[in-house]
Amino acid sequence: MSLTLDSPVQYVKGIGPRKAEALETVGINTVAELLGHFPRGYLDRSNTIDIGRVAKDAVVTVVGKVLAQGTMYGGKHKRFEIILGDDSGHISLLWFRGHKYFQDRFKKGDILAATGVVGWYNGFQLAHPEIEPLESEDKVGAHTGRIVPLYPSTAELGKAGLSSRGFRKAIKFALESCAQEFDDHLPVDVTDRYDLPRLSFTMRQIHYPDSLDNREAARRRLAFEELAELQFLVLRHKSKIKEIKKAHPLKKHGALVKRFAKALPFQLTPGQRQALKTLYGDMAADRPMNRLLQGDVGCGKTVVALAAAVYAVENKLQCAFMAPTELLAEQHHTNWKTTLASIDVTSALFTGSLKSAARRLLVSRIAAGKIDIVFGTHALFSADVQFKKLGLVVIDEQHRFGVAQRAKLIAKGAAPDIIVMSATPIPRTLALTVYGDLDFAIIRGLPPGRKPVKTVWRMGSEREKIYRFIAERVANKEQVFIIYPLVQRTENSDLMAAEEAHREFSEKIFANLNVGLVHGQMKTAAQEKAIRAFAKGETDILVATTVVEVGVDIPGATVMVIEHAERFGLAQLHQLRGRVGRSDKPSYVVAVASAPLSDFARQRLNYLVGHSDGFELAEADLKLRGPGEMFGTRQSGALNFRMANLSSDQDLLQAARDLIGKALEQGPAHDSCGPNQSQIVEYYAAKSALREKIAEIA
Numbered sequence: 089m090s091l092t093l094d095s096p097v098q099y100v101k102g103i104g105p106r107k108a109e110a111l112e113t114v115g116i117n118t119v120a121e122l123l124g125h126f127p128r129g130y131l132d133r134s135n136t137i138d139i140g141r142v143a144k145d146a147v148v149t150v151v152g153k154v155l156a157q158g159t160m161y162g163g164k165h166k167r168f169e170i171i172l173g174d175d176s177g178h179i180s181l182l183w184f185r186g187h188k189y190f191q192d193r194f195k196k197g198d199i200l201a202a203t204g205v206v207g208w209y210n211g212f213q214l215a216h217p218e219i220e221p222l223e224s225e226d227k228v229g230a231h232t233g234r235i236v237p238l239y240p241s242t243a244e245l246g247k248a249g250l251s252s253r254g255f256r257k258a259i260k261f262a263l264e265s266c267a268q269e270f271d272d273h274l275p276v277d278v279t280d281r282y283d284l285p286r287l288s289f290t291m292r293q294i295h296y297p298d299s300l301d302n303r304e305a306a307r308r309r310l311a312f313e314e315l316a317e318l319q320f321l322v323l324r325h326k327s328k329i330k331e332i333k334k335a336h337p338l339k340k341h342g343a344l345v346k347r348f349a350k351a352l353p354f355q356l357t358p359g360q361r362q363a364l365k366t367l368y369g370d371m372a373a374d375r376p377m378n379r380l381l382q383g384d385v386g387c388g389k390t391v392v393a394l395a396a397a398v399y400a401v402e403n404k405l406q407c408a409f410m411a412p413t414e415l416l417a418e419q420h421h422t423n424w425k426t427t428l429a430s431i432d433v434t435s436a437l438f439t440g441s442l443k444s445a446a447r448r449l450l451v452s453r454i455a456a457g458k459i460d461i462v463f464g465t466h467a468l469f470s471a472d473v474q475f476k477k478l479g480l481v482v483i484d485e486q487h488r489f490g491v492a493q494r495a496k497l498i499a500k501g502a503a504p505d506i507i508v509m510s511a512t513p514i515p516r517t518l519a520l521t522v523y524g525d526l527d528f529a530i531i532r533g534l535p536p537g538r539k540p541v542k543t544v545w546r547m548g549s550e551r552e553k554i555y556r557f558i559a560e561r562v563a564n565k566e567q568v569f570i571i572y573p574l575v576q577r578t579e580n581s582d583l584m585a586a587e588e589a590h591r592e593f594s595e596k597i598f599a600n601l602n603v604g605l606v607h608g609q610m611k612t613a614a615q616e617k618a619i620r621a622f623a624k625g626e627t628d629i630l631v632a633t634t635v636v637e638v639g640v641d642i643p644g645a646t647v648m649v650i651e652h653a654e655r656f657g658l659a660q661l662h663q664l665r666g667r668v669g670r671s672d673k674p675s676y677v678v679a680v681a682s683a684p685l686s687d688f689a690r691q692r693l694n695y696l697v698g699h700s701d702g703f704e705l706a707e708a709d710l711k712l713r714g715p716g717e718m719f720g721t722r723q724s725g726a727l728n729f730r731m732a733n734l735s736s737d738q739d740l741l742q743a744a745r746d747l748i749g750k751a752l753e754q755g756p757a758h759d760s761c762g763p764n765q766s767q768i769v770e771y772y773a774a775k776s777a778l779r780e781k782i783a784e785i786a
């Protein structure tokens with residue numbers, strides 16, 4: 089019987105019931121699924137070096153035969169040693185730990201690839217090299233196996249005989265004996281259009297590439313598949329939202345919005361007006377708005393969202409204005425309640441720390457429609473809070489809201505309009521994935537009169553100078569933030585932390601100044617008190633953690649010192665930097681790095697110093713750190729690509745979005761569309777259903 093892709097994996101030569109059982113535990117049941125187990129890397133034998141040609145201190149990969157092996161007791165250390173030889177010479181591989189493990193792992197005549205740094209002690213040696221057992225030499229000879237796949241495995245799989253090498257054998261056999269070609273769900277004109285290889289080529293070349301170019305082509309096709317699955321998820325969500333009819337499309341547009349604009353202490357910038365026009369347009373439509381409002385730090389997103397809120401109020405609708413922290417919700421409320429009251433718009437603050445009587449009262453007033461704009465935290469979405477007529481939800485500074493949570497929000501009101509405001513500018517590729525179900529609106533430019541923040545970075549050894557600078561600025565009636573990555577020093581960490589620093593500053597270094605402290609582990613009231621004191625100028629220096637990174641607005645602060653700056657990402661540093669430079673005085677950011685500093689961290693700090701555009705910094709951050717780091721773990725679940733790289737595969741993302749967009753537009757239901765389109769929709773629907781489940785769990 090010949091092997092097909094649907095054959096149970098057990099029929100692959102060399103895979104008996106025991107291996108099949110082990111494979112089942114990792115979700116591999118069929119030949120097709122086995123072929124979906126992709127290499128974690130490759131050994132490129134065209135890059136390996138003859139053993140006779142190694143040089144001290146070089147990082148090398150050598151391939152040879154085990155000539156001898158054993159545990160050695162001579163000298164100071166017990167060690168396990170292998171003598172590996174090829175035609176040109178031999179070299180020792182040494183391990184000072186784990187003798188037991190190595191003892192029965194290899195036998196004389198085994199072929200190994202070993203990677204490590206070459207040392208010299210009575211001959212060349214590699215200490216603790218990385219080892220990859222290979223098949224007998226003829227099989228990995230110059231022609232057939234120049235590029236050898238290395239497969240991920242686990243201790244359990246290894247025990248069942250499915251180490252990297254075990255997978256290599258099984259997959260090679262499956263590829264050779266399965267005559268059936270992969271059924272490509274994409275028509276040829278599509279793969280041609282995006283310059284992608286066919287699935288059969290892809291599956292062969294990802295496992296046993298004939299060249300690195302072929303392997304890259306295969307990777308691109310698989311990356312495209314990953315991106316297409318995610319695009320299917322977000323675009324289908326988007327089109328579902330668009331099917332909903334809004335309960336309250338907005339009609340009147342004028343008097344109240346105009347009064348609001350007049351009540352502002354400044355004029356909206358052209359960038360703000362442009363964005364607002366987009367929002368107004370959406371709100372007047374009969375489908376709910378779903379917009380991501382972006383702009384650089386300090387561009388003035390809040391007032392734009394608030395103008396939209398006023399427009400909703402003019403239409404007798406309520407607005408929920410959500411901030412990520414109580415502190416920020418309070419600040420919004422404090423900043424805006426007077427202006428709003430002056431145009432007869434009622435507002436209130438709703439947070440989790442409301443006393444029960446006050447809470448009950450507020451809940452009833454919200455339900456009765458007596459409050460127009462409610463500022464709050466996500467406490468606003470507890471079950472007992474019911475709006476009379478919720479027309480708009482603003483989610484401020486949210487990088488922690490996923491597609492699923494937004495869907496819940498929509499379910500709560502009668503399809504309210506939604507504005508999501510991102511704290512930092514989001515690189516386009518990330519926006520199209522994480523926020524791919526939203527439309528975008530970007531506020532270009534900053535309010536007039538902003539002076540660029542002068543940014544430098546210094547090593548910690550220059551702290552004294554920095555402290556003198558701080559003292560000078562304070563003497564000049566300016567205020568200073570000093571930021572720390574942690575609240576408390578943790579065990580085995582030599583990082584100075586906020587609490588400790590605060591003690592040292594207030595008792596010693598700046599004993600004659602007022603030094604405040606704020607961090608996320610303080611009670612909300614205490615946090616607010618500290619920030620308020622700083623905002624009023626009662627404290628000169630505020631020692632803080634990143635709780636101040638979002639939103640907090642303190643015009644008197646002109647200096648920000650960021651300690652252990654190497655610990656922060658670029659986007660976060662930029663966000664922190666946005667806390668100063670909010671007055672007409674010159675402002676400064678001093679990023680202090682502690683030794684030892686990696687080249688990578690140095691590069692990041694130089695980039696921060698040299699760039700002030702948040703969008704550029706965000707792109708760089710994505711390149712340098714990847715999406716997971718940038719976004720925190722919650723959303724990176726959806727961004728766990730095996731093949732795609734969001735910073736270098738922008739073209740693929742666009743292509744995937746294109747294809748899925750078109751396929752969904754035509755949809756499977758229409759007879760007029762060719763079999764291909766509906767086939768594409770069905771295929772990705774099945775795939776994304778799986779993905780959605782995974783995302784829900786994450």
Ligand code: ADP
Nearest residue numbers: 354355356357385386387388389390391535641
């Ligand atoms: P972000 O977009 O970072 O959230 P904010 O909304 O907090 O920025 O605005 C930053 C500061 O700029 C606030 O103090 C706000 O009052 C002020 N601001 C907003 N728009 C303008 C404008 N058009 N002219 C002058 N100042 C403005």
Ligand code: MG
Nearest residue numbers: 389390485639
């Ligand atoms: Mg803001």
